[in-house]
Amino acid sequence: MASALQAAYEAKIRDGSIRPDPAQAAALRPLVRLETDLGDDEPEGGILAMLRRRHYEAPRGVYLIGPVGRGKTLLMDLFYETATGFKKRRTHFHVFMGEVHRLIDAWRKGDRDARRRRFGQHKGDDPIPPVADLIAGQARLLCFDEFQVTDIADAMILGRLFEALFAHGVVLVATSNRLPDDLYLNGINRQLFLPFIELLKTKAEVVTIAGPHDYRLDRLRAAGAWFSSQDPTQVAAFDALWVEMLGPEDEDGETVEVLGRKLAFPRAAGGLLRATFDALCKVPLGPNDYVAIAARFHTVFLEGLPKMGPANREEARRLVILIDALYEARTHLVVLAAAEPVDLYPAGDGSFEFERTASRLQEMRSESWLEDR
Incomplete structure (x- = not known):
């Protein structure tokens, strides 16, 4: 099947919106791969049937890394625009994390009825499973611009949150100026954050856009x-x-x-x-x-x-x-x-x-x- 993403990128070159760039073209290939994987990954019965399977593994996402101005956001946005057939969301990572903290706060402060109305039926007082369920129900594909971690409150919940999201079959595409190994560098209690870095590298292919042109x-x-x-x-x-x-x-x-x-x-x-x-x-x-x-x-x-x-x-x-x-x-x-x-x-x-x-x-x-x- 022809790639809608590839066609959209080539159309931008033809109309002069962008110019040919070998570094961008190389970084486009993993996104085309993910486009194909997502298209091939919808069996009979849908996502719920997939999640009931034992040993189900969602398509591996893409983590775009490179200096400012190399086209990371352009590529991610083209991927997002051409991705169809499932729920999706595109936002800045700091906006997303702000919402996560507000959801966690709402869970902790809500009584049983308030929790049920907003999050559905959940047992226990741990806010991460209901928050992850809610996010996963809203989007199978999450696209984040400017992925960075500098706040200890973010760092301490990311591992458990994304472990739960990935278990739901959520796929991640992100842009960042930092390699996964450099996230939350020198942060307080960083050793507690390291498992998330390993999880991120497993669940998303790290792709560098290192073109010389800004x-x-x-x-x-x-x-x-x-x-x-x-x-x-x-x-x-x-x-x-x-x-x-x-x-x-x-x-x-x-x-x-x-x-x-x-x-x-x-x-x-x-x-x-x-x-x-x-x-x-x-x-x-x-x-x-x-x-x-x-x-x-x-x-x-x-x-x-x-x-x-x-x-x-x-x-x-x-x-x-x-x-x-x-x-x-x-x-x-x-x-x-x-x-x-x-x-x-x-x-x-x-x-x-x-x-x-x-x-x-x-x-x-x-x-x-x-x-x-």
């Missing part, structure tokens, strides 16, 4: 990284670049936890963050917060950056710390500002200290900086 970088190079808020055309260009970088993603929002505090960012998707100067620098954030932001997002769109002076010295100090954190993390920064970097804090008490930040902002908009990411 397509996300092409967009930044073409559009530039510094826009003037005084020019309506530039404002429109800043908005257009955000939409282009976002692609088909929804702005699901993101919550970053820092030392027990939660920072909410409503305009975020995967590794992309769009935030205002006021939201990042007019509130009492500190170095730990900015380091966490830089670690969580590979590209930050910063808008509403004003000209400053001594009256804004506290906000300017926070901006200095933010830029230092982004600079050290090699984060891409796209700015909508009222002035050029050297003119943001031109005179008065504090202007001398700001000169290094102005220099870093100038460097971070350069093509050499983008190339070095």
Whole structure:
């Protein structure tokens, strides 16, 4: 049977949406294999009949690993769009885990009737089996973008949760910037997380997209990284670049936890963050917060950056710390500002200290900086 996924990929090449890329083509093959496996894996009686079999083994999923901008999400989304005949779900991994924690909380806080209404009939107080049953009933195929594990609460439940999901016949496709062996690296009690890594490598084929070309970088190079808020055309260009970088993603929002505090960012998707100067620098954030932001997002769109002076010295100090954190993390920064970097804090008490930040902002908009990411 002809591959719908292969046909969709080749159609994108023909219409100019993408260009031929040997690394992408190589990574497409395991997804085509999975497409075939899923198509061949629906015996008479359906999935329930399969699960009643002894020694049933669901098709092996795919875990796409590679640097930013190589096309991992493109391939996964094409696979998801062309996969038919069963329930499926595609989301960012952090969104999924947020839902899992809310389901676990609902189970623990619910009385018997509330649990039955939401989860069906389950015995005992362990929340993992009913949560896994509910998720498996909603989707046989789970596609996750930006698979990463940095939170101890996630790490401690992933093994049991996915063991139960895989036992239900759920198939996983995921993109990540980290190899399975590097997930939750140096995390607290990581030894308890290691069985999940082995389970993941068993249940999903690890496929590397290691092409030299960064397509996300092409967009930044073409559009530039510094826009003037005084020019309506530039404002429109800043908005257009955000939409282009976002692609088909929804702005699901993101919550970053820092030392027990939660920072909410409503305009975020995967590794992309769009935030205002006021939201990042007019509130009492500190170095730990900015380091966490830089670690969580590979590209930050910063808008509403004003000209400053001594009256804004506290906000300017926070901006200095933010830029230092982004600079050290090699984060891409796209700015909508009222002035050029050297003119943001031109005179008065504090202007001398700001000169290094102005220099870093100038460097971070350069093509050499983008190339070095």
